[in-house]
Amino acid sequence: MSTARNSHTRLLTAAATSALAVLSLTAFSNGPDVRSEGAATNAAATVSAAASASPGAGSSHHDAKQALAGSQPAMNTHATKALAASGNGRAGTGSKGAVTCQGSNSKTVAAPLNRPVNHMLLTVTNTGSRTCYLYNYPAVRFGEAQSVPPAIEASRPQAVVTLKPGESGYASVNLSATDGSGSHGRTEKSLAVYFLGPSGKESVGTAAHPALPAKGVYIDDSLKVTYWQQSMDDAVQW
DSSP states (O other): OHHHHHHHHHHHHHHHHHHHHHHHHHHHHHHHHHHHHHHHHHHHHHHHHHHHHOSOTTOTTOOHHHHHHHHGGGSOHHHHHHHHHHTOSTTOOGGGSOEEOOGGGEEEEEEEESSSTTEEEEEEEEOSSSOEEEEEEEEEEETTOSSOOOBOGGGOOSSOEEEOTTOEEEEEEEOSOTTSOOSSOEEEOOEEEEEEOTTSSSEEEEEEOOOOOTTOEEEOTTOEEOOOBSSHHHHHTO
16 A cells, blocks of 8 residues: 555656646747747847938938948847848849849930929839849939039938839939039930939949930020929929
């Protein structure tokens, strides 16, 4: 009888020990892993927001790639793969990896406007298979000009213009002073539009060469451009 009681006691003790071990493992598993998953989810959301708002909310020198690079250390492998698969970052491939808009992946049209007077509207349409970014402002060159006209700083948008395939972005060109005060007035019949990169210090890719009216356009030294805009209305108000 004593031997049977001792055996029963040892079985109960072993069962209790096993139950405690299972509970301990369960608590450990749910604790750190749940917190880690939460941090990864938050990091992915932060990077996704940075990629969609960037590159450059409030600054034309901001790059979506830099935003991703700065946030990735907080992400685990699964979050990184999910972000790339969703196409929210520039790590994606094919049509999911955003690029800079330029002459080879877009079509540029230049159209003189009746109002505002002495203005021309530039329309850039994404003809590629990837989303593209219109950084900064168009670097335009009429004829054989050796310098690029300045941009109207007040027209800088809050975020970089983002074009999905088939979408268009806009900028306007103030061709000449409306009161005739501009100097070195002349008529030009050719135009090249260069696309700037994130830093705004260099052109990227190939230039566009939109056609001008057969009679040309009149410009003077007051020539200036707006930053790229997401809507036509925003472009023509300057």
